[in-house]
Amino acid sequence: MNLRTILILGALSAFAPLAIDFYLPGFPAMATAFGTDEKHVQLTLAVYFLGLSIGQLAYGPVADRFGRRVPLLAGVGLFTVASLACSFAPSLEWLIAARFVQALGGCAGMVISRAVVSDKCDAVGSAKVFSQLMLVVGLAPILAPMLGGVLVNLYGWHSIFIALTLFSAMAGIAVTFGLPESLPAHQPRPPLSGALRQYGRLLSDRLFLGHALTGGIAIAGMFAYIAGSPFVFIKLYGVPAEHYGWLFGSNAAGFILTAQVNARLLAKRGPAFLLARAVWVYLLAGLTLLGISSLHTEQLWPLLVPLFICISSLGCILPNASACAMNGQGARAGSASATLGCLQFGVAAAAASLVGVLHDGSAVPMALVISLCGVLVVTLAVSTRRVKNARVIQG
Template identity: 35%
Template sequence: MTKARYFKLILILGSLTALGPFSIDMYLPGFAGIAKDLNTTVANVAMTLSSYFIGISAGQLLYGPLLDRYGRKKPLFIGLLVYILASLSCAFVRDIDTFIGLRFIQAVGSCAATVASVSMVRDLFPVRDIPKVFSLLMLVVGLSPMLAPTVGGYVTDAYGWHMVFLILMGIGIVILLASYFGLPSSYTPDTTISLKPKPILLNFASVLKEPQFYTYAFTGSIAFSGLFTYVAASPIIFMDIYKVEPKTYGWIFAFMSLSFILASQLNSVLLRWFSSEQMIMGALLTQSTIVVTFVLLAVNDMLGLYQTIGMLFIFLACLGISNPNTAGLTLAPFTKNAGSASALMGAIQLGLGAFASFAVGVFLKDSVLPMVLIMTTSTLVALLVLLIGKRTIKVKY
């Protein structure tokens, strides 16, 4: 594979992977404006995040079998068309309940891009290169939370929050065209795969029984729910509790994303000397130390704006190390049904993310502590799952 082709594939696959995060992050600065226009509260607007996470989680299970049965490109294109139409509808929504529903549909469309991109990584690259490829994808994905809230803040300030969804529709169109013309047919459709509920469930069950899958899928997903906790909590933490302006919030969010980007790129370098297993363990042990310190500071009322930013920066850096490695090890055992495996991995990750964001909406009011407690719980449980699950893995891939 030439360097030019390699770069093009990474860019397109990274854009597909980033579509979901961009759709999550870009409208965050508009929460107050959305709440005002739709005659509701910021907490209710935050429920549109939960519905998005639920949609993208459930949609993963839908697209997995479709990607294996019909190949990668057709289901991808259909999903992107759903995303484009839902984004257009969100721009003209009049009430919060319809908005919550449309965000669910938008998510179902966007997750086709997520599942297809992960499956195509498994199709196009050798197993040994997958963690490095995921780290490169994290570089593209990492630009999303850097750019999206910042751009969203300026767009919302100048044109209103409705324009954000028109821009998302445009992004969907560009990605659809890039995928159509730039991606190879990486997988021969497997017509033996049934789309009836029972065979699909049996296929997912066979994936879930693989010790390497459930160990690293659940370890990575539970740890990664800390990111969803942060995303859901950040508008309330920074704009309501610490009283920063929407534009400033966008810049803070962008700065925080640097930790995830830099850490994922550091991961590529460290993989020359350490295994993925060692990287995951090191990241989770460091993350555990951070969250315990975070809790102590929160309980003793020692957290201001800058202390909170500093702790979250290190916390997100740990996720930038662990996530590419858990994803790579989760998918490593699979070739024939990589689409189903990646879909199930994504569903677990985003299902837990939806639960975490919902918990934020329920418990987070006027204190940072609930967010920190949710992050602490997810980190320590992830470490426990890893320690227990590693004992069941007998074959190294």
């Protein structure tokens, strides 16, 4: 897969994290503008996760039936229009509704970029490309909060969504002229009427489901961090909004570095082997974070160390879990990618909401949800590996 394709797929995969990370520094400003508190502003984040989860189920069968380009361009166009609507939101209710529509458009890039990789690569090749995509995707959480903080301070929170409008329009142009159709013309294209049956087969596949949920719950922990960190960093520990991006970006840098190390390790070890080890790092870091947060330390740095390790480990967990889940899906790659994404962001929506529900004025709710995700990820990874070993023995 050439560099141009990887960059375009990376931009498409970045739609969802960019639309999240970019506006996080604007939470306090939006709460003031709409005369509410940050707990209610967090609903714009939870509803975005919900839209990402639901929308992906529609794009999967459509991409398998009609190819990758048409639904991709439709989704990018919808994201562009919704981003513009967000920038002119006169009320929080308007913003919540527009964010939901924005998510419905943005999830097209996530679903179809994974399907394109599956069209072109085997399991190890897919894991390598997913790791390379993490380099592009990882730039979003490094640059977005910093730029978002600057825009909020200079031009107000509306400017964030205008910038997203311009980004999505440029991505649409790149797809139009730089991303050819990847679904082979000779490959059977399942009818849309069989979509529910296809999803039923995927959900009954314990190996696929186990890998999908392993990655999904790991992502849920990351989005618990995304939902809770504006309060913890800015409100609780007094980090200026314009400096929030530096802390957020340092964790994203660890994520990117781990993903690139993972790509190199795949030359010697398969994605399943690396996944089985990385989940334990995630769990131990999450439990350490919970222990430190329960002490209610006056300084922020003791929390930052286990948080950095936890987020960094996702650079190994996410590409390998995705590669294992997508391996061998063939003609149903679009539906498999949609199921994978729906599970991931459905759980992420619940995790983000749970952080808000448990809000008690400390870092404990965020740490508690992250550590709980770590326990579930290890449990799923171990049980899925047993299922895989049993199939090898039976086969």
